[in-house]
Amino acid sequence: MSSQNPKRAILEQFAAVARALGSAHRLDLLELLAQTERSVEELAGLTGLTIANASQHLQQLRRSGLVEGRREGKRVIYRLTDSEIVALLGSLRRVAERNVAAVEKVLNGYFRQRDKLEPVSRKELLRRMRDGLVTVVDARPLDEFAAGHLPGAISLPPRQLKRRLRELPADQEIVAYCRGPYCVLSYEVVAELRARGFTAFRLEDGYPEWKAAGLPVENSSPA
Amino acid sequence: MSSQNPKRAILEQFAAVARALGSAHRLDLLELLAQTERSVEELAGLTGLTIANASQHLQQLRRSGLVEGRREGKRVIYRLTDSEIVALLGSLRRVAERNVAAVEKVLNGYFRQRDKLEPVSRKELLRRMRDGLVTVVDARPLDEFAAGHLPGAISLPPRQLKRRLRELPADQEIVAYCRGPYCVLSYEVVAELRARGFTAFRLEDGYPEWKAAGLPVENSSPA
DNA sequence: CAAAGATTCAATTAACCTCTTGAATAAAGT
DNA sequence: ACTTTATTCAAGAGGTTAATTGAATCTTTG
Known part of the structure; x- marks a missing residue:
């Protein structure tokens, strides 16, 4: 042939x-x-x-x-x-997650609270953003925030959290995101905020997935 | 950390x-x-x-x-x-196609007529199938056909094509499919049918993608 | 043009992967 | 129980990849 x-x-x-x-x-x-x-x-x-x-x-x-x-x-x-590469990495992640027992083991060991934090979907977040119902927090390092972030997001890496609590609305829902599904930064932020009485959730995935999905992004310092 | x-x-x-x-x-x-x-x-x-x-x-x-x-x-x-693995393979293919010049080269060398054959999308085929406007031809080997195929498809590997031409409708559009985007069987069938005056098209992708998309399939010999 | 900084290249060693060969299991038929 | 068939295991030669080191290249700055 x-x-x-x-x-x-x-x-x-x-x-x-x-x-x-x-x-x-x-x-x-x-x-x-x-x-x-x-x-x-x-x-x-x-x-x-x-x-x-x-x-x-x-x-x-x-x-x-x-x-x-x-x-x-x-x-x-x-x-x-x-940006198709982000999709490929996501697909690789999903297959590895479903199939490789070892991944689950690590996840359960480290991200124990994973399920308790009920992530918000991109679609859902977009809807709440349009309705002005939500404060979006970017938990990544400053330089990554500067290179691009969700529209209207506040840069708030875990280290700055304690001294900037008063910038956050006590009466409004907060959604935090970071690099992606295995980035712990947003987990830390959400856990901390909840401990202090805020209503906080994680975004499923992170910034690259948001951007790759063609959703709007913003640059603070257009290089 | x-x-x-x-x-x-x-x-x-x-x-x-x-x-x-x-x-x-x-x-x-x-x-x-x-x-x-x-x-x-x-x-x-x-x-x-x-x-x-x-x-x-x-x-x-x-x-x-x-x-x-x-x-x-x-x-x-x-x-x-x-079936998520089919998605992973598809994603790998898309990235390799877009990024690797060598793939394009091979494709252009071998599948010269690729663009001329204007593939039909899954959605489009599904619509035409519902309207009864189309004859669907499965160009894969018999055993793969038997293990599962598109609903109502006729098994017609390239080798059998010549002696079974009269089974095909001269007045109706024919859509052929095979294993996937790099399978040549459906190219051969379509080229042959067109040469004989039939109106024939290829389905984009192939059987595994169809199945992975959750579209209906049929088994001829339920094992 | 020389000096310093950022990156790449080249060469080395160790670790890993691939394919082949022949022997070892495991199930079915005689 | 023995033979046959289908698959897996084990071992070894040959090739590829990874990390380290030090030298080479390219660009800006003095």
Whole structure:
């Protein structure tokens, strides 16, 4: 069959992309890049990799077409080539979640309260935002907030929470979000707020999923 | 941060699933299993792997939670654990298609007529099926047809096409489908039918995507 | 043009994956 | 119980990938 050779070549390309995803460090890098573009140095610092090692992983991701880099002065800034990649990571997550028992085990061990915090869906949040019924809190670090966030969101990383409690409305529902489903920042914020008597919920997923879904975002300092 | 350890463990699990997808042979196996469950021997035959090798790849897929096997007499029958896996493969395909230039090259080389054949969407086909405006042709091998197919579809692999032309309506549109976007069977059928004056189109994607979308399917020999 | 900073390249070693081969199970038929 | 058939296990050669180190490249700044 003449279909065998080109099919084989295509599958080989798919497999190469899958192999690029087949390393925890590279998934970590991709997750960070799903938040915002970054330089090699920043990425190395955030992931705990040496610079040379981060650079090599990034190049591997680039060879597979998942990220692209541009030079900007002394630095090279990397970003995802495509928001479809967020969908791919989400799909990978769902399959791993459903199928791999070990993931459940870790989740149950660490995110014990996971189910108690009843996350709010994107659709639901959007509706409540339109009705002005909700205060949206971004629990990520400042620089990620600056690079893009949900419209009207307040930047409030866990460390600043205690001294900025009075900025928050006591009579209105609060929804917090962060990087994505395995980011703990919004869990921390919600737990803390609830402990202090606020009505707080988590957004399901995080900023990259929101953006990838084509929902509106806002930039505080348009670079 | 206490979030680093469990996060690392989770990413490692995701990476393990991605690594399981990182081999053309395993993707080939998964594509076959997306059609229907099969024994090790069948899978080895269809992919051209030795039996021992196919067995090892299948076990790797099983360890990652992507397939499961059950003993049935002398044979072990493998199948996908979950239709979400079809979505993951689709997502992988879309990313690879958009990003990897080499894939485009192969596609243009082999599926030259790809664009000329204007595929019909699932939604569109469903509408035309309801209105009774269309004859649906399944271009896959007989056994895959028997394991499940679109409602009312006629099994018509390319080899049987010439001697069964008179079964087809000359005055009605024909839509052919096969295994998925990189399966050539439906291309062959459509090209042949058009050459003989029929009005024929391809369905976008194939049977596994149809089934995974929750659309109705039919079994000819309920096993 | 020299110096410093950011990133990449090159070379090394260790770890891992792939395919093959032949032996070991497991179930069914004789 | 023995043979056959289908699958899995175990071991080894060959190749690929990962992390580390130090040198090389490219860009801005003095």
